[in-house]
Amino acid sequence: MTGNPAPNASVQEAPGGSPRAVPLLEARHVSKYFGSVIALRDVSLEVRAGEVTCVLGDNGAGKSSLIKTLSGVFPPDEGEILVDGNPIHFSGPREARAHGIATVFQDLATVPMMSVWRNFFLGQEPTRSFGPIRFLDQGRAKDVMKVEMAKMGINVSDPNQYVGTLSGGERQAVAISRAVYFGARVLILDEPTSALGVRQSGIVLKYVLQARDMGRGVILITHNPHHAYPVGDRFVLLKLGRVMGSYTKDQINVAELTQMMAGGEELAQLSHELQRLGPDQPAIREAAQELAQDAAGEI
């Protein structure tokens, strides 16, 4: 439940992310190997109450290994995970959840052919005893869901509406507000915007900020620096399982972030290839120019 005194205390201490506050979740020099493959090497990051830590990296950078380590799917081979400053060994995702660490996976967050209220309480249904038998407390479930979704800025007028009829962004909102309601202090969001259009991505980023303003720590995993920069307080760049850079917002701007992430030379190379492919086609030319700009870090 949300009434846990620990997060509230730290929220009051550090509404804007005071550096003295203890991080809610911290990874220290974490490494993970799969046989001879290095999935993660010496990765450190932290997330504090009321802050958003963005983990950026291209495909294969080790983002999903990092998520799985942080959410207790597997333990790190080296290094340690700390919750509220205390080292901890998760026995599994369930224990991580019990410590208030909730992971929202991009496509696997909701059941489309179930109503919003059923999805919201799935796995943690409120019940009402009727003699020896326990029934779903539908009235309470619907009321709580409405209130919690309203906090995210969504007005659900029909709780029986199928989640499948919601937009991609709203579905993410259901998953996020559900995690927050069930006591998540740290939200790990796995590529929440990657399948969404521009407008929907904006909506999801708004929910990220809303969760942050409720005093939660958010770890936003993404490959898009333009989604990360407006909402993030800290940025951790991953490449081939290693941390390429770790910055607070005042240490870096979005252009530098983009450049670092893609690797300036690689983008310039792509731009050249594109121009060679379609010098006459305006669309390709335009794309090539944009890439060249990204590569040069001028946006």
Place this chain on the structure above:
Amino acid sequence: MQLPGPGIPGPGSASSEEAGDCAMDVPNTTKQAGPTSGRGDRVVAARTVTRIFRRPEVGAALAALAIFLIFAVNPVSSPLWLSQAGFVGWLTQAWQFGIMAVPVGLLMIGGEFDLSAGVLTGATAIMIGLLANEFGWNIWLCIALSGVFAVLVGLFNGFLVVKTKLPSFIVTLATFFVLRGTSVGLVEAINANSTVVTVLNPPAGTDLAKAIFGGSVGSQPAFPVALFWWLGVTILGMVILSRTTVGNWIFAAGGEPNAARNVGVPVGATKILLFVGTALGAWLVGTIQFTAGLSAVSEQGVGYELYYIVAAVVGGCLLTGGYGSVLGASIGAAIIGMALQGVIYARWPSQWGFAFLGILLLFGVIVNAVTFRQAQRARR
């Protein structure tokens, strides 16, 4: 050498395009929160009329009404159809499908099939008969042991499907053949090459068991007691599906098992429970059929598993799981009963009953697919 580049820069350029808009989009969307919710209200208002017709069981109810009227209007079938004997006739067909359509429908909503459900109705009946004949035990003990056997079959199916992750269609097809073969083989071995098990010296408790399961009520032609079991099973199934935690898990297990697991739903246990449910349904049908005549035939129930599936699908259960209705499945069973019995009363060749069912099945599947697509369509 030219590299096949276009595929790679495509997404890259798209995301940088998005980026420019997006940085501005965050404050924009905050302002748009009002209009968005307004649109939500309007959509709901338009839907209240159509919502009733979107319920999965409504189509089945309309079809049932239509079929009833066809035989009521037809001058050949009408007199018998509208008499008590007429009702007893099709209801006696329907309950056999109905008691099973409920657990089979629940299983289908949970994303699985059970092809061994039909033969298990016969196997449980035979088991009661053999135990009563060979050992002369109290009939209630025989019935209970048969129930234990059914639960074991359900657990076997469930564990096999959940642990091997094989399609339940294949796993239960195997169980179907095993049950069919052993029940025939066992009966012939014990019973001097006869496929019929008849209890000539009813053991203790038979009268009460017959009254509770296999009896009938009312003036002749009397209604079978089994109709109350059908009603009870339907209500139980409806309550479980829509009013309990397990019902929530059933929808989720069939709809999006990975999402369900991510939020802590015991998907495997739910599915195993559903297989035990169909097995117990088969046991109930077997018990009713055995106590009604104090005999059982070794191939009893073979082929009925398909009727159960037809009933569930006509009743609005989605073949791929995650959606459906217990009441609909029950109505589907009534439709099958009416179709099979009605053609006899109308003195049509009985094969027309099957053609009828085929058309209904097709119709049901199409309606389900449309409903599913409508529900899936995202507002953007």
